[in-house]
Amino acid sequence: MTALVIFIVSYLGIAMGRIPGLALDRVGIAILGAIAMVALGSVSPQDAVRCIDFPTLCLLYGLMIISAQLRLGGFYTAVAEKVLGFSDRPRLFLLVSMLLSAVLSAVLANDIICFAMAPILACSLKRAGLNPVPFLLGLAVSSNIGSASTLIGNPQNMLIGQVGRLSFEAFFLWAYMPSFLSLVAAFGIIAMYYRKDLILEKNETINGNDIALPRFDCWQTGKGILAVVVLVGLYLTDIPRDLSTLSVAGSLLLSRKMKSRDMMALVDWHLITLFCALFIIIHGISLAHLPEQVLEFLSQKGFELTQPAFLTGVSVVLSNLFSNVPAVMIVIPCLDQAIPEPWYILALSSTFAGNLFLLGSIANLIVVEKASGHGVVISFKEHARIGIPVTLMSLLVLVAWTWL
Secondary structure: OHHHHHHHHHHHHHHHOOOOOOOOOHHHHHHHHHHHHHHOOOOOHHHHHHOOOHHHHHHHHHHHHHHHHHHHOOHHHHHHHHHHHHOOOHHHHHHHHHHHHHHHHHHHOHHHHHHHHHHHHHHHHHHOOEOHHHHHHHHHHHHHHHHOOOOOOOHHHHHHHHHHOOOHHHHHHHHHHHHHHHHHHHHHHHHHHOOOOOEOOOOOOOOOOOOOOOOOOHHHHHHHHHHHHHHHHHHOOOOOHHHHHHHHHHHHHOOOOOOHHHHHOOOOHHHHHHHHHHHHHHHHHHHOOHHHHHHHHHHHOOOOOOOHHHHHHHHHHHHHHHOHHHHHHHHHHHOOOOOHHHHHHHHHHHHHHOOOOHHHOHHHHHHHHHHHOOOOOOOHHHHHHHHHHHHHHHHHHHHHHHHO
């Protein structure tokens, strides 16, 4: 009973994003939940350490280091400037920017791409006389959709891949087509909705601060791109993904010019801490056998997680209640490692569900936060106008794909 109370209070706090009267965010709430699990005896200190999936954390950490190399080398700045060459043709620019963010998110994780690209796009679009809102929404939804196609595209996929021991190649071959079709649908929806609003009116201005962009360094960027190529090649072998990622990331720290302190400063320690806390909270309710009891109850009612439509629905609801990473942590103990397809469906549905509402994905929040610093306001309602139809189309594509 103690574990259940801690779990409910923690996840309600994570869902709300705060506790009234306290300056706590989602990470702080998760940490307190994990501490309560140990302090009140639901999880022993030894189990708290053992239940943390360190390979997943190592994978996430290593990818952040590789992305830091590209960011400090000016790769994202150069990419944004190249894409802006299409700014005189707004629809083509929207298409190219969405394709680019989807591809980059598939190999470098969506949160990282949004963090790097959102401020550059917000600043550059204003100077080009384009309305930043549709293009930034395109960045958010396309990065989520693109990240669904690989096991390293977002934190929840990394976790699913590690715990489910999924093949990188097999997952991509199953996931790339529904991801691509969903991306096409998302572009069509945004282009149609903003067909008359892609260009700013002559008397319309958006205030905000310009940013000092990292200068492009061909050598440092080349090192980062080579690291990504080598890493993808290693993922196709039997070498553990976490070991491959850490090895490649470690080689990038051996630099004569780029300080390791600067690269480490770009690691999202808050996200890594959130993962550790959630592992402990979920382990607490697992020891109390609560997931098994819920599954047995649902089975008696005729619902099984092996049913694609039911699993998709559960994933979408939980992802929008608690965000997709905590939602995935709730579901994965209930899946059978011998059957890979439910793991694939969970990965895509939880990621696609992140586009439904603004709070469904950390990538959405990153784009909105970075945009606001440059005078670009994207409201909950504005996001929902695009996010709801994009998500519904993506989920329809996913359900149809599982039936084929």
